[in-house]
Amino acid sequence: MKAFTRRDLLRLTTASVFPLVTGCGRRPVSGQRAAAGLPGPDTLFEDVASRAGLRFTHANGADGRYLYVESTPAGCALFDYDNDGFLDVLLIQSGPFAPPGGVKDRPHCALFHNNGDGTFTDVTAGSGLDTDLGYAHGVAVGDYDNDGYEDLFITGYGGNHLLHNERGSGKFTDVTAKMGLNRRHSTGYATSAAFGDYDNDGRLDLYVCYYSPWTLARDKACHDGLGRRDYCTPEIYEADVHQLFHNDGDRFTDVTMAAGIAKVKGRGLAVAFYDYDDDGYQDIFVANDITPHMLWHNNRDGTFTNRAVEAGCAFSEGGALMAGMGIAVADYDHSGRESLYVSNFSGMPNTLFTNVGRGLFEDRTIASGVGVPHMKFLTFGCEFLDYDADGWPDLINANGHVQVHADTTLNGVTYSERKQLFHNEGNGRFREIVDAGQLGDLAVPTVARGLATGDFDNDGRLDVLVNNQNGAAQIFHNRDVSAHHWISFKTVGVRSNRNGYHARFRLEAGGVRQTATVRAGSSYLSHSDSRVYFGLGTAERVDTVEIRWPGGTRDVLKRLPAGRIYIVTEGRGITGEQPTVGSKPAAEKRT
Secondary structure, eight states: OOOOOOOHHHHHIIIIIIIOOOOOOOOOOOHHEEEEEEEEOTOEEEOOOTTTOOOOOOOOOOOOOOOOGGGGGOOEEEEEEEOSSSSSEOOOOOOOOOTTTTTSOOOOEEEEESSSSOOOEOTTTTOOOSOOEEEEEEEEEEEEEOOOOOEEEEEEEOOEEEEEEEETOOOOEEOOOTTTTSOOOOOEEEEEEEEEOOOOOSOOOOEEEOOOOOOOOOOOEOOOTSSOOOOOOOOSSSBBBOOOEEESSSSSEEEEHHGGGGGGBBOOOEEEETTTTTSOOOEEEEEEEESOOOOEEEOSSEEEEHHHHHOSSSSOOOOOBBBBBOEEEOOOOOSSSEEEEEEETTTTTEEEEEEETTEEEEEHHHHHHGGGGTTOOOEEEEEEEEEOOOOSEEEEEEOOOOTHHHHHSSSSSSBBBOOOEEESSSSEEEEEEEOHHHHGGSSSSEEEEEEEEEEETSSSSOOOEEEETTSSSSSEEEEOOOOOOOEEEEESSSSSSTTTOOOEEEEEEEEEEHHHHHBSBBBBBBBBBOSSHHHHHSEEEEEEEEEEOOTTTTEEEEEESSSSSSEEEEEEEEEEOOOTTTTTOOOOOOO
């Protein structure tokens, strides 16, 4: 069979991969897409949500009261709930705000099945997501019971929900009470959460961020400089303690106090399990809003110590508090160490904390070129992604303000904002792509919150999913036509957790070494594709891949052809492949 090229795919994109909806059910092209215009030959990203059947509009329930909680939702996820090799989509809905149980006919979160041809089908009805999940904010994805199917943990104000995946059937069962997660913490203002195995026992534990003990009764009336009502700044509200749960197998146990997590408060907005000192045990980094960031160092005895100050990632380089909102993690400089990128409020640079080893970080925000271009934007979701497969992780920001009158009160700042895309130049610096023709639909202003990345059509280029406040969700198809090669891996743990979260990959191809980890938590309120992706540039094969699993197993793979998505099982090596553009689907081998 003739191999497909990127140019072949773009022709398919126009002709058949993303067919237009016709007939009486046809919907008009959205105003957002019309504003952006048709993609040109140099366009890097195109929003294909409408014609791919991904139709969803988030509502934060704003009714003129400017309740603080309205400013923070909502997230999204790219994950494969039925193990068919294609990424499905979850979009979080919030709906009208009221105390728990006080809303009738709340709009639901939405689950979309990936049909494998570039289109999606809404399968929310009967899925278990078509119920009132409260004022939902974010989602974490992980196979907490190691049955081979990814489960969902949905956070929100007033209560969280653990939804068990019924073996890929499209049904999810609420097991929150059964698994010991039904007791409300503080006032229940939960934001981001992440699954991760902090004690390497093969079961995924759970960290949940909380923002503030905010309640409707405690909400304050704030005004802008012209006396108009607007959302308050975070300093008005007290910070809160977060939660850590240990997975005992038959239930989750709250170990917040015993683990030392309760010693520090923070307005938590994003969390990532992240072994920053490469000692084989997962630490936890938390981005906090106008409270110091947390770096929970894993003491390997069930306890954690906050070392953010000593490590150099608690504040900005000048010692200022930052409005940390999203987290991205990657070995962006090929140092063999993964660094941290934290998104911030407008007027504050997004921060690049470069991991220099020995458990230390250096703030290279300005030197790297990511700081100054951000100053007029407010970023929530963010991720590293090698969009052109040249082997150097790039950056993308999902922007959107929280102050609705920003257009008239802040110089050069707007409420709706375009996304930002930064190209990694391979020398420690990033170059922002500002040409609207190249950005394509990324240039359309929205009030963005959640962002997730992943190759939804398995064509070898990473795509982007965004959930916008009070606007249509977007899925940006990556149209890069460079001749660069790529490779991707789906991990299956045996001794380790079934997802293979925290497995560390060290890859060598064409004389270039790269490092990446199967990520558990990142961005903002969202979950990106957990398959590990490497751009290979001009290299047509991978010479060596070494995988260090959290359970202690070490696998070495050699001479792998590029352009494939390999299924790698702990201790067994390659056990299958997932379908790619131009290939015949291959069944995933269960273990």
